[in-house]
Amino acid sequence: MKALILITSLLAVAFATDNININNEDNTGTDVHQTVNIDNHDNVANVNQYNGWNSWDSMWDFNRGLFAVRLLSKKACVVSRINRNVAPNLERLSKVSQEKQKANAPPPPSMTYTVTKNRVRNVAQFGKHITALCKDIPTYHATEVQGAVLFSPLRGCSSISILRILGISLCGNIGC
Template structure:
């Protein structure tokens, strides 16, 4: 009996949430996103399945980093998590289970400027991000804010994280 109670306690600590969301876009596209949350390692894995525009991402809350692998451009982009704008793992799980509110304000959008230089050592970002970005060119991105926001933002790729956050990755991201 004690072992069962102990295992139940660990089940709460090591709980993993798996969320599937299907959205139909305005143009009739079907977008399928999955969210897998590993509460033990404080990592979220968010994937979007949308044909050529598919992408995978890792959100490593312990390291304060996220990475996105863009399938169509065969590139990985790594940046810091803006903890003031990005929901915590607990909030992510809660929001992803809520029904769509048609009167909700549009999602907040964060814009990142991608460095033209390739990252030489992807392992510095941790094992999860290294696994995601292994074998493809990887670049670092800085969040862009303030007056310079609209300067030099050519070639943006827009990602919608569920219904509550937009990410724009701007700059030269080709191989």
């Protein structure tokens, strides 16, 4: 009986889901609300930012090594590979999302992606979680830009910030 209780307890921890709400003020003084939902069973995280026209939703599928961002202002979705050297894993995402922001914290690392002009024809190839996020809206693929970004002809960038731990710029003619 004790073994059954122990196994049940371990499974509950392994399949736990974290739901975290964070209220921040952005650099223009407006209220920004982010939610983080972590599903340890499926190894995915959903991060949403509610900020009027600048709102976005993202899905991080760590099993597939992909993330997707649905940009409200662009009425489009962007899918790319997770850079595991920079992006937080689920454990770190959960830990950082529950901590208070430190006033003197260094700026988060940032990554820049170039978005392709061609739409993705089959969103289902990215799995059920990203398909649910991007279904029925224009979806584009993006690749991370390495090296000297300042000298690249990147324009039309949309920036997102995952909590206070990662900044992402998606650049190109998204939704055009």
